[in-house]
Amino acid sequence: MTSRAGRDRDEQGRAQNARPRDAAGRPLPPGAEGVERVDEDVVLPPDQALTEAQRLLDGGFPFHAHEVLEGAWKSGPDDERALWQGLAQLAVGLTHAQRDNRRGAVSLLRRGAENIGAGASVAGRHGIDAEGVVAWAQTRADAIEAGGELVVGTPPRLVH
Incomplete structure (x- = not known):
């Protein structure tokens, strides 16, 4: 239409x-x-969503990784929502960095880290290294805020 x-x-x-x-x-x-x-109508199961999001992050497509992670966030069980929302926010933070938006990158990386931390108790269900991803996001946010490079060469490892 x-x-x-x-x-x-x-x-x-x-x-x-x-x-x-x-x-x-x-x-x-x-x-x-x-x-x-990314087909927004296709919601992948968690293990496939993580694999695809990691592939997209590794390839320099954080916006597209966000689309995949957002599907898992919006369709997942209530007790996992904070975790998946945080992962999607981390990808959006990287998208902001890629677009030279320093303030947006810092804000979304920090919010993502907070939500991933809030969902850390369920992260193990999917092999997600919540502690490592939170540390990575906080370190990147600190570096960007301090005037460091916006775009990082190595994205976070979502799973162990």
């Missing part, structure tokens, strides 16, 4: 995000060649 303004809409009339995107998740003009998109 397309509205009069030319925006893509779903069956209920909600705006859809059909524009191509660059590696940092920024929208490109319609018809531009972007990077392959």
